[in-house]
Structures are given as C-alpha cells and as structure tokens.
Amino acid sequence: MVRQPGIKDISELSDQLVELDPKELMPLPYPYDDRDTQADLKKLTEAQRQRLEASLDGFTALQLAIPKTKEEEDEFVRQFVTGVGKLLSEDDNWAFLGPLMLRLDYCAKCQSCAEACQVFVGSGRQEIYRPNYRSELLRRIIKKYYSPGGKLLAKFNGADIDVNYKTVARLAELAYRCTLCRRCAAACPIGVGNAMITREIRKVFSQEMGIAPTELHKGGTVKHLATGSSTGMTPAAFADLVEFMEDEVEEKTGMRFKWPIDKKGADILLIHNAGEFMAWPENPEAFAILFEKAGVNYTLSSELLGYDAVNYGLWYDDVQFAKVALKHIAVAKKLGVKKIIIGECGHAHKAITVVADRILAGDNQIPRESSYTFLADLVERGLFKLDPSRNNFPTTLHDPCNVVRLMGIVDPQRRVVRAVTPPGSFREMTPHGVENYCCGGGSGFAIMNALNFPDWRNAVSGRMKFKQILEAFGPELAPDVLDPSQPKYVVAPCSNCKGQMRGTFEYFDATAKTGIRYTGMVELIVNAMTDFEKPFLNPEEEF
Amino acid sequence: MWALQGLTYLAVLVFVFFVARRAARYASAPMHLRWELYPVAHEVDKEYGGSFMEEMDWWTKPRRTSFFNTIKAMAIEILFVKTLWENSRKLWYVSYPFHGGLYVVIAYLALLVLGSLVNLFGGQVAANADWWQAALYWLTVLAGVVGMVAVSVGCLGLLAMRTFSDGLRRYSTPADYFNLVFILAVAVTGLYGWAVVDPGFSQQRAFVVGLLSLKAVALSPIFVANATLFALFLTYLPFTHMTHFVGKFFNYHNVRWDDTPNASSQANQRALGEALNKPISWPAPHIGGGAGQKWVDAVTREVNK
Structure with a gap:
C-alpha cells in the first residue's frame, strides 16, 4: 500500500488520493492464494480521467463531470453545505433526524466498527474505506458550519477541516464505497451506525444537488416510475415475458398453466424484482410452479410498478423511496388483495415491509410478508412431494442483509434449505445469520456497471463474501469439494446478491476454477420435487 | 469555601439541566422511519436474532415481547460493555476498568451522600462507630479507592491506546485527549487526597454535609483542587460526546430496538x-x-x- 491518508488529506489537491494495489487486498484462500496472480483492477482511460471525477481512488460510481471553473467548484461546495444543513431540519429531514442526531453526537471513535466492515477489511484495511472515515468527515463538516462555536473551537474538536471542491467530490464518491449493510452498527458499543450517515450523505447529493448514480436515479427510480420498471420493462413487455415463461415451464416440467395476472379477488399479490424476469426467469417460474402446486390464491400485477418490487430510493433518496413504496401499495389496494408477498429480493423486502411502514397510513396498511416465511409454511405443510437427494450437491446459504440483519428473518429460509437438501450437504458460512457479511453488491452496487466500478465492487466490496463462500466449500471442510467438476451451490434468495455473485464469480472465474454456482431458493425447492422427471437446476445450462 | 460550594451547586444544576435537555431533544424528535437492527432484545425465543416477521401472518397474532429480555440485554451491556468485548477486545481491557471504575465512583458518591445524611441526622460514619455506620464508612472508602484507581488505570490505558494505536490516533481530536486528562486529574487528585491527607474521605463527606445543609466547610488544598476539578468536569460533561449514556439509551430503544409496526400504533x-x-x-x-x-x-x- 502506497499511502494511508488521514482525514484532513481528503481536501488535498492531488490527482488521486489512493491507488489500490490488487496484491495488497485481503488474501483469499485456495485456489486464489497466490498474491502474484491477482486479477487486475481496471483503470479509467486518460480521456475519462480528464473528464470525470475519480480523485478518491481512481474509480467512479457517480461519473461526476469535473467542474471547468473555480466558480463552478465553489457553487458545488456551497450547494453541498446548504444541503448538509437541511439534514438537521425537522421539516426537511423528519424521517431520519432523530437517529441522525444520535449518530452525529455520540461516536467515541473507538473503531470497533472497522473490523466489522467487509469493505475496509477486504481492501486490505485501506484507511479511506474505514467506516468512521466517512462519518467523521460529515461530523466535522457539520461542526464547522452548523455547531455553535464550531469555528472558534475548530482545532480542539477537529472541525478545522478544509471544505473545498476535492473534499466534497471525494465525499460524494466515498458515499458509494459502503454497501449500507449495517454490520458496523451491530458492532458499535453505543449503537451508532455508519450506514445511515452514508445514506444521509447520498441524500444531500441527490435531494439538494440532483446527483446520484445513473443506475439508481435516472435509470432507476425515475425510469421505474415512468415506465413501470427500473429495467425499462413496460406492462406489455411484462405480459409477453409471462407468456414466454409459461412456455418455458411447460418445456422444463410438462406443466401447462396460466399465470394469474391482475386477478381481482386474489388473496395475495406476489411481486418480484423485475430483474428476475430478465436475468433469472427460472426464479419466477419456480415461484409459479410452487404456488400452482400448493393452490395458492394469488396474482401478479401488470400495473405500472406492480411487476417490479425494487425500490432504489431506499439507497439514496427519501422522496423517490416514498413515491415507489406508495405506488406499490396503490397497486395492491386496487387489486384488493389481503397481503403482499415479496419475492426473492432483499432490499424490496425491507423497503416495503419495514422502512415504508411508517409512511403507510389507514387503508394503505396492507400487510406485507416475506416469501421466505410463506414458502417455509408451504414446505412444512407437506404440500410438495420432495426428494432431497435430487439436490445431491454441497450447498451453502447466503443471508441477504436487508432480510436477515435488518428484518430478523433468519430461520425460515434455513428450514427450507434443510428440508430440500440431503443430510450433511448444507454447510453454514462463518459467520452467518445476523452476523453475516454483505454480498458486496448492497445499496445498489450490484446494478452499477459503468466504467471501472464493477472491478472495485467485485474485487473489494465482494471480496469478503467470496472468501466466506470459498471457505464454506473449502478444503478444511471437505478436502476434495473445491474440485471444479463437483457442482456446488450458494443459495442466495435475493436478486441483488445474485447479481453481485454473478459479477464476483465471473471476475474470479470461480465456476471454472471451483465449480461454485449460485441459485435462488425456490429453484432448489422445485429441483427437489419428484413430480418432474428432469432436474430444474441445470449446472451446465447457466455457466 | 463558599465559592467552591457555589461552583458545585452550579455544576450540578448545569449537569442536570443540560443532560435533561439533551434527552428531551432526542425524545421529542419527529417520528422517524423504522431502522431496527437484529437481534432486537425484546423478542421472545429469538436469541439467534429472529423477529416477529418470521411468523406467517404475523399481523393477525398477538405480539410477544419480553420486558425481562430487554432488561437482561441492557444489564449485560451496561455492566460488562459486552459489545466492546465482542468487537474490540484490546480496547475493552482498558475501557472496562474506566467505565467499571466510573460506576464504582458513582456508587462512592452515593455512599458519600448517604453518609452525609447519616451525619446530618446525628449519626457518625466512622471506622469505630456502630457496625452499620462503620460498614458505611468502609464501603465508602473501598468504593472511592477502587473506583478512582480503576478510572485512573482506564484513563492511562485509553490515553495509551489513543496515542499508540494507529486506528484510534488518526481519528482522535485534541478534545478526546483533553477529556481523558481531565478525568484522570479528577481521579488522581481524589486518590492523592485519600492517600496523603484523609484516608477516610471524611473531608469530602463533611463537604457534602455542608452542601446539603448550606453551611460553609473548610477543605485541605488537595480536596479543594479535587472538588473544583470535579465541579468543572460536571459542568463541561453535558456539552460533550461523553454523555453517550444518554445517546446509548436512545440509540438502542428508539432506533435499534424500535420495531413497532405502524398498524398497531x-x-x-x-x-x-x-x-x-x-x-x-x-x-x-x-x-x-x-x-x-x-x-x-x-x-x-x-x-x-
């Protein structure tokens, strides 16, 4: 590692604060244990560097254009400082003011959070990724501009920070080097969390300055509200896709049935992350098979937003978050369902069930339930004929942070996986459950694919999870299990986490080298059903 | 000593008022969106971190929460600083003597007040008094010495960690060092007075009697220094992050464990x-x-x- 910048170095006028060296990242176990053969990290071209802000670490999540004049730089700083002030307002930030004040006022800087953070540890303990680095910057900026005596006592309380263009631009990028997994909050003796501070910084950029990653905002929530899905899928395209999936289910299983769409009087609205229809249609297909077999009275929706459960606002913007959540509820209300079941999408679970809960008044309070819970009930009621030996390969389970640590849904998915796999084939990662590590693609990273950001995501933020996966299947547990000819599955019941695993596995060429694959949970259930001759999971098909 | 007594009254008033104001500020903040973090202490039979949302149709069932589980989790956290033990063991070895010492010092202050009341009502807290008054005397001495030694050791350890541990040093401000030195000065002057001037803390008890009965009391210079530093510290404390005993309560109860579904509220x-x-x-x-x-x-x- 070339250098470890201090907190005030964020303001220095150098071209780049930190240069990551792949050899200095956290070591990985076999077969990635040779430090000299680590995959490279893609660099921006010189033309891109001239145009785009990448002075933090050489990567860009926001693709911010570099200001051309000093006036533009000053205006950028002014807007940011104004926005920071609004975070402290009971009007502009009522939704998070209370918890934010506690997070600003009470950090003892004990650094217990640091070792809990997969980005910090995965990066080889790169100082700028320490959770407290980012939080402390915001605290010091607030002390400087918004605390009584802030300037007078600046040196004493650390508020003597230079807030220039570089400070603000680097902080903007730094807000997208944390996956909001909140593992650090669980490690804090005072209960302070850095993720909320990260999200509040993102809010200032989005709500005050209109700055957010394209994939989350313009190509995310804005597209979602306008076309019905962040994938751009229109209601007509959705209907076509359902027809395609009905055909595919028949081809795979011999079952032909019509999927219920916009069915009035259904008990349940099942809502998937629309990315599943495009990238992993076998997931909604497996849901359809299971719900059909179990005789569940449910429906899908073809209304705008009704067929896409995602809510990217959760990651960066309160207003966009509320708009999407209210629209989802409006769709359910129109159908008259008794509850909404969220498919295998972690952030959609937390968005609609937990975080949106207190913006839903009166008849907007339609119950929301996890598909994990619902599926565990179907499996345990014996509604499916299951032969676990059909899943005769090693499996491990990934815990999506949004569902597990942030909603407390820990056990149902384990009961399902154990019920559909042979004894001894399922192994837990270490740690797991509420202590799990994020996949590395949380808070939108898994869908942020522009320029060189995916390399950072796959090599740095996803590194700890990849290590956990290798260790779960690794030589210490079973000497021959990393044999690439032996398929093995990470069950990841979350679209975002699957997206991250797709990226990480490709980056490390993991399937070819180790035989590790990923799947959703419903696919594993259907694969264990004795109703079908052919296996539902086909290791060769996808990889 | 009226000036010192006046300063002490003022310090107590400032401390109580501004700590209460802080608490009121958090308690009266607008309703925030749910941001809970599992495990949530009041859940029943969910030690692994599970929640009511693991139950099918949870909104149709009565909520099971346990006040006992909450108290148990709080007690373990407050008494043993469990989260630090689990996540930052090296720091715990110096932070625990510091925090544990503070608890004992608080007990010592309570015993001083109790002894002062006994004296005010005609009793005598001394080594050669009735058994219970002698017990009160020795308990006060024990708590005072053990507490101040532990706080001093903890302060020195924390200062060493903030100086020599890279991660801590980088983020420590002059205020962080000042706070520790300030507390160390209070503890060391108290210990010095005990060791050199007054092995029974009788002067300090007499000072508290004076405070309670509005009478002037003379103190040795070392205890004047000790009481002055303590009063100044009490005045300074509410304006610092050292009031995290307030923040921790709200962080746990109002954020981390606040999982009340809107429909039921x-x-x-x-x-x-x-x-x-x-x-x-x-x-x-x-x-x-x-x-x-x-x-x-x-x-x-x-x-x-």
Missing part, C-alpha cells in the same frame, strides 16, 4: 399526518414543487397520476 399514525404536512425545501429536479410545497405533495404527485 395510533401514535405513529398521528405523527405521520403531522410529518406529511411539513414543508420540504429540497430543490432537486425530481422533487421541486416550488416554495410552500409539503411532503405529501412531493411524494404523491407521481403516484396519483
């Missing part, structure tokens, strides 16, 4: 009505509705299309 429903009628001034293009715009307009404009 009429208070939250009312608070939502108020919140949505608040003005919003964020100007980004996707929000902008001009001056006077309310949250309800900003978030429903597109939904109602």
Whole structure:
C-alpha cells in the first residue's frame, strides 16, 4: 500500500488520493492464494480521467463531470453545505433526524466498527474505506458550519477541516464505497451506525444537488416510475415475458398453466424484482410452479410498478423511496388483495415491509410478508412431494442483509434449505445469520456497471463474501469439494446478491476454477420435487 | 469555601439541566422511519436474532415481547460493555476498568451522600462507630479507592491506546485527549487526597454535609483542587460526546430496538399526518414543487397520476 491518508488529506489537491494495489487486498484462500496472480483492477482511460471525477481512488460510481471553473467548484461546495444543513431540519429531514442526531453526537471513535466492515477489511484495511472515515468527515463538516462555536473551537474538536471542491467530490464518491449493510452498527458499543450517515450523505447529493448514480436515479427510480420498471420493462413487455415463461415451464416440467395476472379477488399479490424476469426467469417460474402446486390464491400485477418490487430510493433518496413504496401499495389496494408477498429480493423486502411502514397510513396498511416465511409454511405443510437427494450437491446459504440483519428473518429460509437438501450437504458460512457479511453488491452496487466500478465492487466490496463462500466449500471442510467438476451451490434468495455473485464469480472465474454456482431458493425447492422427471437446476445450462 | 460550594451547586444544576435537555431533544424528535437492527432484545425465543416477521401472518397474532429480555440485554451491556468485548477486545481491557471504575465512583458518591445524611441526622460514619455506620464508612472508602484507581488505570490505558494505536490516533481530536486528562486529574487528585491527607474521605463527606445543609466547610488544598476539578468536569460533561449514556439509551430503544409496526400504533399514525404536512425545501429536479410545497405533495404527485 502506497499511502494511508488521514482525514484532513481528503481536501488535498492531488490527482488521486489512493491507488489500490490488487496484491495488497485481503488474501483469499485456495485456489486464489497466490498474491502474484491477482486479477487486475481496471483503470479509467486518460480521456475519462480528464473528464470525470475519480480523485478518491481512481474509480467512479457517480461519473461526476469535473467542474471547468473555480466558480463552478465553489457553487458545488456551497450547494453541498446548504444541503448538509437541511439534514438537521425537522421539516426537511423528519424521517431520519432523530437517529441522525444520535449518530452525529455520540461516536467515541473507538473503531470497533472497522473490523466489522467487509469493505475496509477486504481492501486490505485501506484507511479511506474505514467506516468512521466517512462519518467523521460529515461530523466535522457539520461542526464547522452548523455547531455553535464550531469555528472558534475548530482545532480542539477537529472541525478545522478544509471544505473545498476535492473534499466534497471525494465525499460524494466515498458515499458509494459502503454497501449500507449495517454490520458496523451491530458492532458499535453505543449503537451508532455508519450506514445511515452514508445514506444521509447520498441524500444531500441527490435531494439538494440532483446527483446520484445513473443506475439508481435516472435509470432507476425515475425510469421505474415512468415506465413501470427500473429495467425499462413496460406492462406489455411484462405480459409477453409471462407468456414466454409459461412456455418455458411447460418445456422444463410438462406443466401447462396460466399465470394469474391482475386477478381481482386474489388473496395475495406476489411481486418480484423485475430483474428476475430478465436475468433469472427460472426464479419466477419456480415461484409459479410452487404456488400452482400448493393452490395458492394469488396474482401478479401488470400495473405500472406492480411487476417490479425494487425500490432504489431506499439507497439514496427519501422522496423517490416514498413515491415507489406508495405506488406499490396503490397497486395492491386496487387489486384488493389481503397481503403482499415479496419475492426473492432483499432490499424490496425491507423497503416495503419495514422502512415504508411508517409512511403507510389507514387503508394503505396492507400487510406485507416475506416469501421466505410463506414458502417455509408451504414446505412444512407437506404440500410438495420432495426428494432431497435430487439436490445431491454441497450447498451453502447466503443471508441477504436487508432480510436477515435488518428484518430478523433468519430461520425460515434455513428450514427450507434443510428440508430440500440431503443430510450433511448444507454447510453454514462463518459467520452467518445476523452476523453475516454483505454480498458486496448492497445499496445498489450490484446494478452499477459503468466504467471501472464493477472491478472495485467485485474485487473489494465482494471480496469478503467470496472468501466466506470459498471457505464454506473449502478444503478444511471437505478436502476434495473445491474440485471444479463437483457442482456446488450458494443459495442466495435475493436478486441483488445474485447479481453481485454473478459479477464476483465471473471476475474470479470461480465456476471454472471451483465449480461454485449460485441459485435462488425456490429453484432448489422445485429441483427437489419428484413430480418432474428432469432436474430444474441445470449446472451446465447457466455457466 | 463558599465559592467552591457555589461552583458545585452550579455544576450540578448545569449537569442536570443540560443532560435533561439533551434527552428531551432526542425524545421529542419527529417520528422517524423504522431502522431496527437484529437481534432486537425484546423478542421472545429469538436469541439467534429472529423477529416477529418470521411468523406467517404475523399481523393477525398477538405480539410477544419480553420486558425481562430487554432488561437482561441492557444489564449485560451496561455492566460488562459486552459489545466492546465482542468487537474490540484490546480496547475493552482498558475501557472496562474506566467505565467499571466510573460506576464504582458513582456508587462512592452515593455512599458519600448517604453518609452525609447519616451525619446530618446525628449519626457518625466512622471506622469505630456502630457496625452499620462503620460498614458505611468502609464501603465508602473501598468504593472511592477502587473506583478512582480503576478510572485512573482506564484513563492511562485509553490515553495509551489513543496515542499508540494507529486506528484510534488518526481519528482522535485534541478534545478526546483533553477529556481523558481531565478525568484522570479528577481521579488522581481524589486518590492523592485519600492517600496523603484523609484516608477516610471524611473531608469530602463533611463537604457534602455542608452542601446539603448550606453551611460553609473548610477543605485541605488537595480536596479543594479535587472538588473544583470535579465541579468543572460536571459542568463541561453535558456539552460533550461523553454523555453517550444518554445517546446509548436512545440509540438502542428508539432506533435499534424500535420495531413497532405502524398498524398497531395510533401514535405513529398521528405523527405521520403531522410529518406529511411539513414543508420540504429540497430543490432537486425530481422533487421541486416550488416554495410552500409539503411532503405529501412531493411524494404523491407521481403516484396519483
């Protein structure tokens, strides 16, 4: 590692604060244990560097254009400082003011959070990724501009920070080097969390300055509200896709049935992350098979937003978050369902069930339930004929942070996986459950694919999870299990986490080298059903 | 000694008022969105971190919560600083003597007040008094010495960690060192007075009697220094992050463990009505509705299309 910048170095006028060296990242176990053969990290071209802000670490999540004049730089700083002030307002930030004040006022800087953070540890303990680095910057900026005596006592309380263009631009990028997994909050003796501070910084950029990653905002929530899905899928395209999936289910299983769409009087609205229809249609297909077999009275929706459960606002913007959540509820209300079941999408679970809960008044309070819970009930009621030996390969389970640590849904998915796999084939990662590590693609990273950001995501933020996966299947547990000819599955019941695993596995060429694959949970259930001759999971098909 | 006694009254008043004001500020903050983190202490039979949302149709069932589980989790956390033990073991070895020492010092102060009341009502707290008064005497001495030694050791350890541990040093401000030195000075002057001048803390008990009975009391110079430093510290404390005993309570109860579903809370429903009628001034293009715009307009404009 070339250098470890201090907190005030964020303001220095150098071209780049930190240069990551792949050899200095956290070591990985076999077969990635040779430090000299680590995959490279893609660099921006010189033309891109001239145009785009990448002075933090050489990567860009926001693709911010570099200001051309000093006036533009000053205006950028002014807007940011104004926005920071609004975070402290009971009007502009009522939704998070209370918890934010506690997070600003009470950090003892004990650094217990640091070792809990997969980005910090995965990066080889790169100082700028320490959770407290980012939080402390915001605290010091607030002390400087918004605390009584802030300037007078600046040196004493650390508020003597230079807030220039570089400070603000680097902080903007730094807000997208944390996956909001909140593992650090669980490690804090005072209960302070850095993720909320990260999200509040993102809010200032989005709500005050209109700055957010394209994939989350313009190509995310804005597209979602306008076309019905962040994938751009229109209601007509959705209907076509359902027809395609009905055909595919028949081809795979011999079952032909019509999927219920916009069915009035259904008990349940099942809502998937629309990315599943495009990238992993076998997931909604497996849901359809299971719900059909179990005789569940449910429906899908073809209304705008009704067929896409995602809510990217959760990651960066309160207003966009509320708009999407209210629209989802409006769709359910129109159908008259008794509850909404969220498919295998972690952030959609937390968005609609937990975080949106207190913006839903009166008849907007339609119950929301996890598909994990619902599926565990179907499996345990014996509604499916299951032969676990059909899943005769090693499996491990990934815990999506949004569902597990942030909603407390820990056990149902384990009961399902154990019920559909042979004894001894399922192994837990270490740690797991509420202590799990994020996949590395949380808070939108898994869908942020522009320029060189995916390399950072796959090599740095996803590194700890990849290590956990290798260790779960690794030589210490079973000497021959990393044999690439032996398929093995990470069950990841979350679209975002699957997206991250797709990226990480490709980056490390993991399937070819180790035989590790990923799947959703419903696919594993259907694969264990004795109703079908052919296996539902086909290791060769996808990889 | 009226000046010192006056300073002490003022310090107690400042401490109580500003700590209460801090607590009131957090308690009266607008309703925030749910941001809980599992495990949540009041859950029943969910030691692994599970929640009521693991149950099918949870909203149709009575909620099971355990006050005992909450108290148990709080007690373990407060008494043993368990989270630090689990996540930062090296720091715990110096932080625990410090915090544990503070608890014992608080017990010592309570015993001093109790002994002063005994003296005021005609009793005598001394080594050669009745058994219970002698016990009170020895307990006070024990708590005072053990507490101040532990605090001093903890302070020195924390200062060493903040000086020599890279991660801590980088983020420590002059205020962080000053706070530790300040506390160390209070503890060391108290210990010095005990060791050299007054092995029974009788002067300090007499000082508290004076405070309680509004009478002037003379103190040795070392205890004047000790009481002055203590009063100044008490005055300074409410304005620092060292009031994290307040923050920790709200962080745990109002954020981390606050999982009350909106449907079951009429208070939250009312608070939502108020919140949505608040003005919003964020100007980004996707929000902008001009001056006077309310949250309800900003978030429903597109939904109602």
